[in-house]
Amino acid sequence: MTDEAKEQIRPVPPDVREDLFVVIAAFNEVASIEPVAREVRAMFPNVVVVDDGSTDGTLDVARRSAKYVLRHVINRGQGAALQTGIEFALRHGARFILTFDADGQHRVEDIPAMLEPIWRGECEITLGSRFLGKAVNIPSTRRNLLRLAVLFTKIVNRVKLTDAHNGLRAFSRRAAETIHITMDRMAHASELIDQIRLSGLPFREVPVEIRYTVYSLAKGQSSRGALRIVWQYLLGRVFQ
Ligand SMILES: Nc1nc2c(ncn2[C@@H]2O[C@H](COP(=O)(O)OP(=O)(O)OP(=O)(O)O)[C@@H](O)[C@H]2O)c(=O)[nH]1
Numbered sequence: 182m183t184d185e186a187k188e189q190i191r192p193v194p195p196d197v198r199e200d201l202f203v204v205i206a207a208f209n210e211v212a213s214i215e216p217v218a219r220e221v222r223a224m225f226p227n228v229v230v231v232d233d234g235s236t237d238g239t240l241d242v243a244r245r246s247a248k249y250v251l252r253h254v255i256n257r258g259q260g261a262a263l264q265t266g267i268e269f270a271l272r273h274g275a276r277f278i279l280t281f282d283a284d285g286q287h288r289v290e291d292i293p294a295m296l297e298p299i300w301r302g303e304c305e306i307t308l309g310s311r312f313l314g315k316a317v318n319i320p321s322t323r324r325n326l327l328r329l330a331v332l333f334t335k336i337v338n339r340v341k342l343t344d345a346h347n348g349l350r351a352f353s354r355r356a357a358e359t360i361h362i363t364m365d366r367m368a369h370a371s372e373l374i375d376q377i378r379l380s381g382l383p384f385r386e387v388p389v390e391i392r393y394t395v396y397s398l399a400k401g402q403s404s405r406g407a408l409r410i411v412w413q414y415l416l417g418r419v420f421q
């Protein structure tokens with residue numbers, strides 16, 4: 182992080198910093214988990230990596246860089262990994278919980294702005310929005326898919342958002358206790374939005390920057406993956 186970037190970051194009260202748990206779900210992220218976890222930890226000590234049954238050595242590398250490392254013995258999906266991390270954080274007394282991707286797409290500098298409306302008591306949940314902020318190097322197919330996801334959220338979840346599937350989210354303790362992710366894989370993002378609406382918990386979108394690097398693009402979701410997410414969500418709604 183440059184000195185200029187550091188100066189622009191909003192201050193975080195020390196008690197908020199100490200009582201924040203940052204949950205990073207990681208599946209086969211051996212190349213990125215160490216720098217990501219270290220960078221977060223330099224600002225926020227309670228970093229929880231949930232290794233989601235990786236087979237590439239993510240676990241060992243995470244143990245070098247995160248304060249807490251949890252492991253699923255089999256790959257269960259991002260939704261399940263986040264729920265595991267959130268429950269761990271609650272058990273350890275977290276007052277604030279933030280989810281952060283392991284693939285280097287998020288910026289640590291965005292965390293203070295995600296937390297501020299919550300610690301000021303203005304809302305219970307914040308959702309990062311790359312379309313209020315920046316989506317650096319986003320391919321047009323990905324942009325269009327995400328626009329469709331926004332439309333889907335408006336029609337099916339009946340919530341108006343500008344960005345529906347952003348992994349950067351923050352919760353108050355009360356919100357984290359209320360919300361319970363049951364959709365193990367990527368459809369949890371839509372499930373979460375349903376739960377926010379049903380719970381009536383106040384939320385806000387916060388502009389953030391998402392970086393599409395060669396690495397994250399190679400690992401991220403495909404167009405077919407998007408269809409699978411819709412299918413998993415619909416199945417989850419029918420059988421829940
Ligand atoms: N794909 C995938 N990611 C997982 C899983 N479990 C945990 N994760 C983590 O979830 C985070 C987000 O995964 P991505 O596949 O990049 O999803 P995304 O960021 O919503 O999609 P893109 O915008 O395409 O990058 C990463 O930190 C992954 O390591 C899993 O089973 N599959």
Ligand SMILES: [Mg+2]
Nearest residue numbers: 284286397401
């Ligand atoms: Mg990603």
